[in-house]
Amino acid sequence: VVASSTPFRASTTIITATSTWNVPAKVNKVWVTVIGAGGGGGSAAAVAASRGGGGGGGGYRRGLVDVTPGSAVTVNVGSGGIGGAVGTNNGNAGGASSFAGLTTLTSNGGGGGAYGDATNGVAGAGGTTSGNSAGDLAISGKAGMAGAVLMGLAGQDVGGGGGNSVLGFGGFGGDETAGAVGLGYGAGGGGADDAAGSATAGGNGANGGGQLNI
Numbered sequence: 001v002v003a004s005s006t007p008f009r010a011s012t013t014i015i016t017a018t019s020t021w022n023v024p025a026k027v028n029k030v031w032v033t034v035i036g037a038g039g040g041g042g043s044a045a046a047v048a049a050s051r052g053g054g055g056g057g058g059g060y061r062r063g064l065v066d067v068t069p070g071s072a073v074t075v076n077v078g079s080g081g082i083g084g085a086v087g088t089n090n091g092n093a094g095g096a097s098s099f100a101g102l103t104t105l106t107s108n109g110g111g112g113g114a115y116g117d118a119t120n121g122v123a124g125a126g127g128t129t130s131g132n133s134a135g136d137l138a139i140s141g142k143a144g145m146a147g148a149v150l151m152g153l154a155g156q157d158v159g160g161g162g163g164n165s166v167l168g169f170g171g172f173g174g175d176e177t178a179g180a181v182g183l184g185y186g187a188g189g190g191g192a193d194d195a196a197g198s199a200t201a202g203g204n205g206a207n208g209g210g211q212l213n214i
Contacts, residue, residue, distance in 0.1 A: 038205030051147025056110030162188030
C-alpha cells in the first residue's frame with residue numbers, strides 16, 4: 001500500500017502487513033496505491049501428464065484519497081494464496097488489499113489455479129479493483145496460464161505459469177516439479193506438474209503490499 005501527502009514524497013515507509021496508519025496533522029489528502037495478493041497455483045495429481053493451472057495476479061489501484069488529520073486509517077494487506085497441496089487440490093485465492101480513508105480503495109487478490117488430473121488445470125483469474133477516489137489508475141492483475149503440453153509432444157507437459165501483477169512476476173509452472181512461488185508483490189504462483197507420475201504441489205502466490213509516502 002502506498003500513500004503520499006503530496007506528489008513529492010518526503011519519506012517512505014514500506015508496508016507489508018495489515019496495520020494502522022496515523023494521519024499526520026494538517027494532512028487531509030493522500031495519494032494511495034493498493035495491490036492485491038496473488039493466487040496460489042493448482043497441484044498436479046499422481047497421474048502421468050497431470051499439470052495444474054497458475055494462480056492469477058492481484059489488482060492494482062492508485063488514487064487521491066481524503067483523510068481526516070489525526071485519525072487512524074486501517075491498511076489491509078492481502079496474504080498470498082496458498083498453492084494447492086500435494087494431491088488433487090486447487091490453489092487458494094489471494095487476499096484483497098485496501099486503504100480505508102474517507103473513501104476506500106480496494107484491490108482484490110488473484111484467483112487460485114485448478115489442479116490438473118491428466119488434463120490442463122484451469123488457470124486463476126486476475127484480481128480486480130474498486131474505489132471512487134479522484135485520479136484513479138486501475139489495472140487488473142493478469143490471469144494465470146493453464147497447464148500445457150509443449151508442441152503436442154507426449155511427456156512434455158508443464159504446469160501453468162502464475163499471472164503477473166504491476167509489481168510482481170508470476171511463478172513459473174512446474175516441469176516435473178512443484179510450481180514456483182510468485183515474486184514481488186501480488187504475483188500468482190505457478191501450477192504444478194507431476195513428477196514421473198507422483199503428485200506435486202502448486203506454488204504460493206505473493207503477498208500484496210507496497211509503501212507509505214508522506
